[in-house]
Amino acid sequence: MDAEMEELLAAIGPRLRSLRRDRGMTLAALSEATGISVSGLSRLESGLRRPTLELLIPIARAHRVALDQLIAAPATGDPRVHLTPLRRRAGSVLVPLTRYPGRLRVFKQVIAPCPRRLVAHDGYEWLFVLAGELLLVLGEREITLGPGEVAEFDTAEPHWFGPNGDRPVEILHIFGPQGDKARVRARPEGPPGHQD
Missing domain, CATH: 2.60.120.10 (Jelly Rolls)
Structure with a gap:
Protein backbone atom coordinates (compact mmCIF):
# COMPACT_ATOMS: atom_id res chain seq x y z
CA MET A 1 0.00 0.00 0.00
CA ASP A 2 1.39 3.39 -0.96
CA ALA A 3 2.09 6.22 1.49
CA GLU A 4 -0.80 8.36 0.22
CA MET A 5 -3.28 5.55 0.90
CA GLU A 6 -1.82 4.95 4.36
CA GLU A 7 -2.18 8.65 5.12
CA LEU A 8 -5.78 8.66 3.88
CA LEU A 9 -6.68 5.65 6.06
CA ALA A 10 -4.86 7.05 9.12
CA ALA A 11 -6.93 10.27 8.93
CA ILE A 12 -10.27 8.43 9.08
CA GLY A 13 -10.18 7.61 12.81
CA PRO A 14 -9.63 11.19 14.01
CA ARG A 15 -12.26 12.41 11.52
CA LEU A 16 -14.79 9.91 12.93
CA ARG A 17 -14.01 10.99 16.51
CA SER A 18 -14.35 14.67 15.60
CA LEU A 19 -17.67 14.09 13.79
CA ARG A 20 -19.10 12.12 16.71
CA ARG A 21 -18.03 14.75 19.26
CA ASP A 22 -19.31 17.62 17.11
CA ARG A 23 -22.71 15.91 17.17
CA GLY A 24 -22.59 15.43 20.93
CA MET A 25 -22.73 11.62 20.67
CA THR A 26 -21.12 9.21 23.08
CA LEU A 27 -19.49 6.00 21.91
CA ALA A 28 -22.35 4.13 23.60
CA ALA A 29 -25.00 6.08 21.66
CA LEU A 30 -23.17 5.53 18.37
CA SER A 31 -22.76 1.85 19.20
CA GLU A 32 -26.51 1.55 19.74
CA ALA A 33 -27.23 3.34 16.45
CA THR A 34 -24.77 1.28 14.38
CA GLY A 35 -24.61 -2.15 16.03
CA ILE A 36 -20.81 -1.81 16.29
CA SER A 37 -19.39 -2.46 19.76
CA VAL A 38 -18.11 0.44 21.86
CA SER A 39 -14.63 -1.09 21.88
CA GLY A 40 -14.74 -1.55 18.10
CA LEU A 41 -15.69 2.10 17.60
CA SER A 42 -13.01 3.24 20.04
CA ARG A 43 -10.34 1.20 18.23
CA LEU A 44 -11.54 2.56 14.89
CA GLU A 45 -11.35 6.17 16.11
CA SER A 46 -7.88 5.66 17.62
CA GLY A 47 -6.54 4.03 14.44
CA LEU A 48 -6.06 0.60 16.01
CA ARG A 49 -8.70 -0.95 13.74
CA ARG A 50 -8.64 -0.64 9.95
CA PRO A 51 -11.77 1.05 8.54
CA THR A 52 -13.86 -1.15 6.23
CA LEU A 53 -17.08 -0.50 4.34
CA GLU A 54 -18.92 -2.78 6.80
CA LEU A 55 -17.94 -0.36 9.57
CA LEU A 56 -18.14 2.96 7.73
CA ILE A 57 -21.54 2.54 6.08
CA PRO A 58 -23.49 2.17 9.37
CA ILE A 59 -21.55 5.10 10.84
CA ALA A 60 -22.36 7.28 7.80
CA ARG A 61 -26.03 6.32 8.15
CA ALA A 62 -26.07 7.09 11.88
CA HIS A 63 -24.54 10.54 11.27
CA ARG A 64 -26.59 11.06 8.10
CA VAL A 65 -23.59 12.04 6.00
CA ALA A 66 -22.21 10.83 2.69
CA LEU A 67 -19.63 8.07 2.93
CA ASP A 68 -17.01 10.21 1.18
CA GLN A 69 -17.32 12.76 4.02
CA LEU A 70 -15.98 10.11 6.38
CA ILE A 71 -13.02 9.16 4.25
CA ALA A 72 -12.26 12.51 2.55
CA ALA A 73 -11.95 10.77 -0.80
CA PRO A 74 -9.54 12.52 -3.15
CA ALA A 75 -11.07 14.66 -5.89
CA THR A 76 -11.51 12.95 -9.23
CA GLY A 77 -10.44 16.00 -11.18
CA ASP A 78 -13.93 16.45 -12.64
CA PRO A 79 -15.69 19.29 -10.79
CA ARG A 80 -19.05 18.68 -12.48
CA VAL A 81 -21.96 17.46 -10.39
CA HIS A 82 -24.12 14.97 -12.26
CA LEU A 83 -27.69 15.45 -11.05
CA THR A 84 -30.63 13.33 -12.12
CA PRO A 85 -33.83 15.35 -12.62
CA PRO A 177 -38.24 16.51 8.13
CA GLN A 178 -38.07 16.96 11.91
CA GLY A 179 -38.86 20.65 11.84
CA ASP A 180 -35.23 21.64 11.31
CA LYS A 181 -34.85 25.19 10.01
CA ALA A 182 -32.33 26.48 7.50
CA ARG A 183 -30.05 28.84 9.41
CA VAL A 184 -28.75 31.86 7.54
CA ARG A 185 -25.73 33.26 9.36
CA ALA A 186 -24.47 35.88 6.89
CA ARG A 187 -25.92 39.39 6.97
CA PRO A 188 -25.54 42.08 4.37
CA GLU A 189 -23.40 44.92 5.61
CA GLY A 190 -25.14 48.22 6.17
CA PRO A 191 -23.77 51.57 5.10
CA PRO A 192 -20.64 52.81 6.92
CA GLY A 193 -21.44 53.77 10.49
CA HIS A 194 -24.66 51.70 10.45
CA GLN A 195 -25.23 49.47 13.50
CA ASP A 196 -27.96 46.90 14.11
Missing part, protein backbone atom coordinates in the same frame (compact mmCIF):
# COMPACT_ATOMS: atom_id res chain seq x y z
CA LEU A 86 -37.08 13.64 -11.67
CA ARG A 87 -40.00 14.43 -13.96
CA ARG A 88 -43.28 15.11 -12.18
CA ARG A 89 -46.71 16.02 -13.51
CA ALA A 90 -46.75 17.76 -16.90
CA GLY A 91 -44.00 20.35 -16.99
CA SER A 92 -42.76 19.97 -13.40
CA VAL A 93 -39.19 18.87 -12.61
CA LEU A 94 -37.54 18.07 -9.26
CA VAL A 95 -33.74 17.98 -8.96
CA PRO A 96 -32.40 16.64 -5.63
CA LEU A 97 -29.29 18.67 -4.70
CA THR A 98 -28.46 16.58 -1.64
CA ARG A 99 -27.60 13.00 -2.51
CA TYR A 100 -27.43 11.48 0.94
CA PRO A 101 -29.93 11.19 3.76
CA GLY A 102 -29.63 14.15 6.04
CA ARG A 103 -31.56 16.36 8.37
CA LEU A 104 -32.07 18.99 5.68
CA ARG A 105 -32.92 18.01 2.10
CA VAL A 106 -32.39 20.48 -0.73
CA PHE A 107 -34.11 20.49 -4.12
CA LYS A 108 -34.30 22.71 -7.17
CA GLN A 109 -37.83 22.64 -8.58
CA VAL A 110 -39.59 23.86 -11.66
CA ILE A 111 -43.30 23.75 -10.81
CA ALA A 112 -45.89 23.81 -13.58
CA PRO A 113 -49.44 25.09 -12.97
CA CYS A 114 -51.38 22.60 -10.88
CA PRO A 115 -54.55 22.47 -8.78
CA ARG A 116 -54.37 23.58 -5.16
CA ARG A 117 -54.41 20.87 -2.55
CA LEU A 118 -53.42 21.90 0.96
CA VAL A 119 -51.35 19.39 2.94
CA ALA A 120 -49.93 19.32 6.46
CA HIS A 121 -47.10 17.17 7.82
CA ASP A 122 -44.17 17.29 10.24
CA GLY A 123 -41.26 19.43 9.15
CA TYR A 124 -40.12 22.90 8.20
CA GLU A 125 -39.74 24.33 4.69
CA TRP A 126 -37.73 27.18 3.20
CA LEU A 127 -38.50 28.39 -0.35
CA PHE A 128 -36.34 30.74 -2.46
CA VAL A 129 -37.78 31.95 -5.76
CA LEU A 130 -35.30 31.89 -8.67
CA ALA A 131 -37.62 32.79 -11.56
CA GLY A 132 -41.32 33.43 -12.03
CA GLU A 133 -43.90 34.10 -9.33
CA LEU A 134 -44.69 31.70 -6.52
CA LEU A 135 -48.04 31.60 -4.76
CA LEU A 136 -47.78 30.25 -1.20
CA VAL A 137 -51.00 29.35 0.60
CA LEU A 138 -50.66 28.99 4.40
CA GLY A 139 -54.01 28.16 5.96
CA GLU A 140 -56.22 31.13 5.07
CA ARG A 141 -53.34 33.38 3.92
CA GLU A 142 -52.08 33.77 0.35
CA ILE A 143 -48.59 35.18 -0.21
CA THR A 144 -47.02 35.99 -3.59
CA LEU A 145 -43.22 35.82 -3.90
CA GLY A 146 -41.03 37.04 -6.78
CA PRO A 147 -37.43 36.29 -7.74
CA GLY A 148 -35.03 36.68 -4.81
CA GLU A 149 -37.77 36.46 -2.17
CA VAL A 150 -37.81 33.79 0.53
CA ALA A 151 -40.50 32.20 2.69
CA GLU A 152 -40.10 29.79 5.58
CA PHE A 153 -42.85 28.01 7.47
CA ASP A 154 -43.76 25.11 9.72
CA THR A 155 -45.33 22.39 7.57
CA ALA A 156 -47.74 21.41 10.35
CA GLU A 157 -49.80 24.36 9.07
CA PRO A 158 -51.91 23.38 6.02
CA HIS A 159 -50.07 24.67 2.97
CA TRP A 160 -49.70 24.60 -0.81
CA PHE A 161 -47.32 26.33 -3.20
CA GLY A 162 -47.12 26.63 -6.96
CA PRO A 163 -47.01 29.13 -9.81
CA ASN A 164 -48.99 32.34 -9.43
CA GLY A 165 -50.69 32.16 -12.82
CA ASP A 166 -50.26 29.97 -15.88
CA ARG A 167 -46.45 30.05 -16.16
CA PRO A 168 -44.03 27.72 -14.29
CA VAL A 169 -42.03 28.97 -11.31
CA GLU A 170 -38.46 27.93 -10.45
CA ILE A 171 -37.44 27.63 -6.79
CA LEU A 172 -34.85 26.28 -4.37
CA HIS A 173 -36.63 24.21 -1.74
CA ILE A 174 -35.10 23.18 1.61
CA PHE A 175 -37.03 20.71 3.73
CA GLY A 176 -36.26 19.67 7.31
Whole structure:
Protein backbone atom coordinates (compact mmCIF):
# COMPACT_ATOMS: atom_id res chain seq x y z
CA MET A 1 0.00 0.00 0.00
CA ASP A 2 1.39 3.39 -0.96
CA ALA A 3 2.09 6.22 1.49
CA GLU A 4 -0.80 8.36 0.22
CA MET A 5 -3.28 5.55 0.90
CA GLU A 6 -1.82 4.95 4.36
CA GLU A 7 -2.18 8.65 5.12
CA LEU A 8 -5.78 8.66 3.88
CA LEU A 9 -6.68 5.65 6.06
CA ALA A 10 -4.86 7.05 9.12
CA ALA A 11 -6.93 10.27 8.93
CA ILE A 12 -10.27 8.43 9.08
CA GLY A 13 -10.18 7.61 12.81
CA PRO A 14 -9.63 11.19 14.01
CA ARG A 15 -12.26 12.41 11.52
CA LEU A 16 -14.79 9.91 12.93
CA ARG A 17 -14.01 10.99 16.51
CA SER A 18 -14.35 14.67 15.60
CA LEU A 19 -17.67 14.09 13.79
CA ARG A 20 -19.10 12.12 16.71
CA ARG A 21 -18.03 14.75 19.26
CA ASP A 22 -19.31 17.62 17.11
CA ARG A 23 -22.71 15.91 17.17
CA GLY A 24 -22.59 15.43 20.93
CA MET A 25 -22.73 11.62 20.67
CA THR A 26 -21.12 9.21 23.08
CA LEU A 27 -19.49 6.00 21.91
CA ALA A 28 -22.35 4.13 23.60
CA ALA A 29 -25.00 6.08 21.66
CA LEU A 30 -23.17 5.53 18.37
CA SER A 31 -22.76 1.85 19.20
CA GLU A 32 -26.51 1.55 19.74
CA ALA A 33 -27.23 3.34 16.45
CA THR A 34 -24.77 1.28 14.38
CA GLY A 35 -24.61 -2.15 16.03
CA ILE A 36 -20.81 -1.81 16.29
CA SER A 37 -19.39 -2.46 19.76
CA VAL A 38 -18.11 0.44 21.86
CA SER A 39 -14.63 -1.09 21.88
CA GLY A 40 -14.74 -1.55 18.10
CA LEU A 41 -15.69 2.10 17.60
CA SER A 42 -13.01 3.24 20.04
CA ARG A 43 -10.34 1.20 18.23
CA LEU A 44 -11.54 2.56 14.89
CA GLU A 45 -11.35 6.17 16.11
CA SER A 46 -7.88 5.66 17.62
CA GLY A 47 -6.54 4.03 14.44
CA LEU A 48 -6.06 0.60 16.01
CA ARG A 49 -8.70 -0.95 13.74
CA ARG A 50 -8.64 -0.64 9.95
CA PRO A 51 -11.77 1.05 8.54
CA THR A 52 -13.86 -1.15 6.23
CA LEU A 53 -17.08 -0.50 4.34
CA GLU A 54 -18.92 -2.78 6.80
CA LEU A 55 -17.94 -0.36 9.57
CA LEU A 56 -18.14 2.96 7.73
CA ILE A 57 -21.54 2.54 6.08
CA PRO A 58 -23.49 2.17 9.37
CA ILE A 59 -21.55 5.10 10.84
CA ALA A 60 -22.36 7.28 7.80
CA ARG A 61 -26.03 6.32 8.15
CA ALA A 62 -26.07 7.09 11.88
CA HIS A 63 -24.54 10.54 11.27
CA ARG A 64 -26.59 11.06 8.10
CA VAL A 65 -23.59 12.04 6.00
CA ALA A 66 -22.21 10.83 2.69
CA LEU A 67 -19.63 8.07 2.93
CA ASP A 68 -17.01 10.21 1.18
CA GLN A 69 -17.32 12.76 4.02
CA LEU A 70 -15.98 10.11 6.38
CA ILE A 71 -13.02 9.16 4.25
CA ALA A 72 -12.26 12.51 2.55
CA ALA A 73 -11.95 10.77 -0.80
CA PRO A 74 -9.54 12.52 -3.15
CA ALA A 75 -11.07 14.66 -5.89
CA THR A 76 -11.51 12.95 -9.23
CA GLY A 77 -10.44 16.00 -11.18
CA ASP A 78 -13.93 16.45 -12.64
CA PRO A 79 -15.69 19.29 -10.79
CA ARG A 80 -19.05 18.68 -12.48
CA VAL A 81 -21.96 17.46 -10.39
CA HIS A 82 -24.12 14.97 -12.26
CA LEU A 83 -27.69 15.45 -11.05
CA THR A 84 -30.63 13.33 -12.12
CA PRO A 85 -33.83 15.35 -12.62
CA LEU A 86 -37.08 13.64 -11.67
CA ARG A 87 -40.00 14.43 -13.96
CA ARG A 88 -43.28 15.11 -12.18
CA ARG A 89 -46.71 16.02 -13.51
CA ALA A 90 -46.75 17.76 -16.90
CA GLY A 91 -44.00 20.35 -16.99
CA SER A 92 -42.76 19.97 -13.40
CA VAL A 93 -39.19 18.87 -12.61
CA LEU A 94 -37.54 18.07 -9.26
CA VAL A 95 -33.74 17.98 -8.96
CA PRO A 96 -32.40 16.64 -5.63
CA LEU A 97 -29.29 18.67 -4.70
CA THR A 98 -28.46 16.58 -1.64
CA ARG A 99 -27.60 13.00 -2.51
CA TYR A 100 -27.43 11.48 0.94
CA PRO A 101 -29.93 11.19 3.76
CA GLY A 102 -29.63 14.15 6.04
CA ARG A 103 -31.56 16.36 8.37
CA LEU A 104 -32.07 18.99 5.68
CA ARG A 105 -32.92 18.01 2.10
CA VAL A 106 -32.39 20.48 -0.73
CA PHE A 107 -34.11 20.49 -4.12
CA LYS A 108 -34.30 22.71 -7.17
CA GLN A 109 -37.83 22.64 -8.58
CA VAL A 110 -39.59 23.86 -11.66
CA ILE A 111 -43.30 23.75 -10.81
CA ALA A 112 -45.89 23.81 -13.58
CA PRO A 113 -49.44 25.09 -12.97
CA CYS A 114 -51.38 22.60 -10.88
CA PRO A 115 -54.55 22.47 -8.78
CA ARG A 116 -54.37 23.58 -5.16
CA ARG A 117 -54.41 20.87 -2.55
CA LEU A 118 -53.42 21.90 0.96
CA VAL A 119 -51.35 19.39 2.94
CA ALA A 120 -49.93 19.32 6.46
CA HIS A 121 -47.10 17.17 7.82
CA ASP A 122 -44.17 17.29 10.24
CA GLY A 123 -41.26 19.43 9.15
CA TYR A 124 -40.12 22.90 8.20
CA GLU A 125 -39.74 24.33 4.69
CA TRP A 126 -37.73 27.18 3.20
CA LEU A 127 -38.50 28.39 -0.35
CA PHE A 128 -36.34 30.74 -2.46
CA VAL A 129 -37.78 31.95 -5.76
CA LEU A 130 -35.30 31.89 -8.67
CA ALA A 131 -37.62 32.79 -11.56
CA GLY A 132 -41.32 33.43 -12.03
CA GLU A 133 -43.90 34.10 -9.33
CA LEU A 134 -44.69 31.70 -6.52
CA LEU A 135 -48.04 31.60 -4.76
CA LEU A 136 -47.78 30.25 -1.20
CA VAL A 137 -51.00 29.35 0.60
CA LEU A 138 -50.66 28.99 4.40
CA GLY A 139 -54.01 28.16 5.96
CA GLU A 140 -56.22 31.13 5.07
CA ARG A 141 -53.34 33.38 3.92
CA GLU A 142 -52.08 33.77 0.35
CA ILE A 143 -48.59 35.18 -0.21
CA THR A 144 -47.02 35.99 -3.59
CA LEU A 145 -43.22 35.82 -3.90
CA GLY A 146 -41.03 37.04 -6.78
CA PRO A 147 -37.43 36.29 -7.74
CA GLY A 148 -35.03 36.68 -4.81
CA GLU A 149 -37.77 36.46 -2.17
CA VAL A 150 -37.81 33.79 0.53
CA ALA A 151 -40.50 32.20 2.69
CA GLU A 152 -40.10 29.79 5.58
CA PHE A 153 -42.85 28.01 7.47
CA ASP A 154 -43.76 25.11 9.72
CA THR A 155 -45.33 22.39 7.57
CA ALA A 156 -47.74 21.41 10.35
CA GLU A 157 -49.80 24.36 9.07
CA PRO A 158 -51.91 23.38 6.02
CA HIS A 159 -50.07 24.67 2.97
CA TRP A 160 -49.70 24.60 -0.81
CA PHE A 161 -47.32 26.33 -3.20
CA GLY A 162 -47.12 26.63 -6.96
CA PRO A 163 -47.01 29.13 -9.81
CA ASN A 164 -48.99 32.34 -9.43
CA GLY A 165 -50.69 32.16 -12.82
CA ASP A 166 -50.26 29.97 -15.88
CA ARG A 167 -46.45 30.05 -16.16
CA PRO A 168 -44.03 27.72 -14.29
CA VAL A 169 -42.03 28.97 -11.31
CA GLU A 170 -38.46 27.93 -10.45
CA ILE A 171 -37.44 27.63 -6.79
CA LEU A 172 -34.85 26.28 -4.37
CA HIS A 173 -36.63 24.21 -1.74
CA ILE A 174 -35.10 23.18 1.61
CA PHE A 175 -37.03 20.71 3.73
CA GLY A 176 -36.26 19.67 7.31
CA PRO A 177 -38.24 16.51 8.13
CA GLN A 178 -38.07 16.96 11.91
CA GLY A 179 -38.86 20.65 11.84
CA ASP A 180 -35.23 21.64 11.31
CA LYS A 181 -34.85 25.19 10.01
CA ALA A 182 -32.33 26.48 7.50
CA ARG A 183 -30.05 28.84 9.41
CA VAL A 184 -28.75 31.86 7.54
CA ARG A 185 -25.73 33.26 9.36
CA ALA A 186 -24.47 35.88 6.89
CA ARG A 187 -25.92 39.39 6.97
CA PRO A 188 -25.54 42.08 4.37
CA GLU A 189 -23.40 44.92 5.61
CA GLY A 190 -25.14 48.22 6.17
CA PRO A 191 -23.77 51.57 5.10
CA PRO A 192 -20.64 52.81 6.92
CA GLY A 193 -21.44 53.77 10.49
CA HIS A 194 -24.66 51.70 10.45
CA GLN A 195 -25.23 49.47 13.50
CA ASP A 196 -27.96 46.90 14.11
